Amino acid sequence: MKIPLVDLKAQLETIRSEIYEAIGEVVESTAFVKGPHTKKFENEFAAFVKASHCIGVGNGTDALEIALRSLGVSAGDEVIVPAMSFISTAEAVTTAGGKVIFADIDPQTKGLDPAKLKAAITPKTKGMIVVHLYGCPANMEALKAVADEHGLWILEDCAQAHAAHIGGQHVGTFGDISSFSFFPGKNLGAYGDAGAIVTSNEELALKVRMEANHGRVGKYDHEFEGRNSRLDSIQGAVLSVKLPRLLEWTEKRREVAGSYRIKLQQLSEKGLLKLPADIPGHAYHLFVVETPKRDSLLEHLHSKGIGAGVHYPIALHNMKAYEYLQHKPDDFPVADALSQQCLSLPIYAELTDLQLDYICKEIINFLAE
Incomplete structure (x- = not known):
């Protein structure tokens, strides 16, 4: 008997006709980048997690880095991350210009241990990345208490935690901003690289949109140097088919x-x-x-x-x-x-x-x- 760790083919068989139809619609429309299918999914996912804004980006790692840049991370800023996660959690801190500070994890949730987090804080600490590892919600009540006590922001890394919740509230809505990955093997997976950033902070949402789109809002009005990271329309269409399930x-x-x-x-x-x-x-x-x-x-x-x-x-x-x-x-x-x-x-x-x-x-x- 052959049993894969995750069986994407088995999942496809349950939604094949809808997936092919959705991809076909994008091809026929020729709206391949920042088209209506992307916007539709952004709106749907924001409504799903009950947040004000969802901004689709190229992948989950981009989502982390763009969120960190939008939070204002710069040289010398310390960001605390759990010692157990995929490397992108820590990597994004460095590429955004900050300094990685590791803290140990809770043996039950596998997320940041609130006591170890508190011990890692210094005058240079600006915030933390809380990873909901394996899909298990971290202890957000205790972690938020530490953040509030020390005036720190929280970025939730929800790459493995689609539909995870605490008391009915979706993870990704407890902190200031959150990142999601839609890598194909995730619980909500695209058919290629894809990611998103979620927040209910209007100012952060605008910064994220600009950072992900060359530092602009209008077509050629660039207020700063950003980057190009977009959720393409085919991935948006695929994710819209999967989200209701x-x-x-x-x-x-x-x-x-x-x-x-x-x-x-x-x-x-x-x-x-x-x-x-x-x-x-x-x-x-x-x-x-x-x-x-x-x-x-x-x-x-x-x-x-x-x-x-x-x-x-x-x-x-x-x-x-x-x-x-x-x-x-x-x-x-x-x-x-x-x-x-x-x-x-x-x-x-x-x-x-x-x-x-x-x-x-x-x-x-x-x-x-």
């Missing part, structure tokens, strides 16, 4: 996660496998378990045709790109432990009971032997 797909992901918990509970009780914390509002972009036997279990699953993965095998502070920060080996123990033991199991709305049973059987057979 996102809540249904997310609920199915939660059902799959619940099944994993039931089937793997015995391993958890024996201390052989750590299951992800059952945090309300989790969107389960990834279902990440932890085991000291991660590498050998991963090899076993691959040998059985199961496309498990690792997100992420190297914590950010341990990457060669950040050697210059000269961190000590024990600076971020929670992020280090996660990087050494994390294992992502296949999860998507179309995953069948038969596939799920097969995955769990192979995990149990390997770890319980």
Whole structure:
């Protein structure tokens, strides 16, 4: 049995006719850049998360960098980011001109640990990037309390957290501004690179639109040097087809996660496998378990045709790109432990009971032997 980590082909089969029709409409209209399909999706996504503005951009990394520039990050400004995330979270700080400051993560949510965040603040700190890692909402109440106490802004990195929520409020609407990635493998994925920035701050929204469009509002009226980062019309059309199904797909992901918990509970009780914390509002972009036997279990699953993965095998502070920060080996123990033991199991709305049973059987057979 071959089971991919995510099955985009299976998803396509459920929406094929609508996808082809939407792409065809864009081709026939020849409105390929900043056309009505892009604007339509921007309006729809803003309404979905209940924010005032959504600005489509080229990809999730651009979304982070443009948001940071719009927040006014400049040379010498420190921005705190979690020690466990994809590199774009930290990379965007540097490319925007700021300085990356790492803080350890909470062992339950895998987002920034509020206590570690507070300890990392200096007079040069301007703000923080809160990552809702794996689709799990970070502790926004505690993080916002720290931000308010120290006068810091919050940029929410929601690249893995479409439809995740806290008490019914969508992530991406707690901070000052938020970034989303619509990379094809995301819960809401385009058919190419795509991203967006969301905010309810009018001033920030205008800065974002200008920053992403060569520093202009009018066609040739450039107030500053920006960049060219646009959500193209075909991606907007694809995302408009998928968005109405996102809540249904997310609920199915939660059902799959619940099944994993039931089937793997015995391993958890024996201390052989750590299951992800059952945090309300989790969107389960990834279902990440932890085991000291991660590498050998991963090899076993691959040998059985199961496309498990690792997100992420190297914590950010341990990457060669950040050697210059000269961190000590024990600076971020929670992020280090996660990087050494994390294992992502296949999860998507179309995953069948038969596939799920097969995955769990192979995990149990390997770890319980």
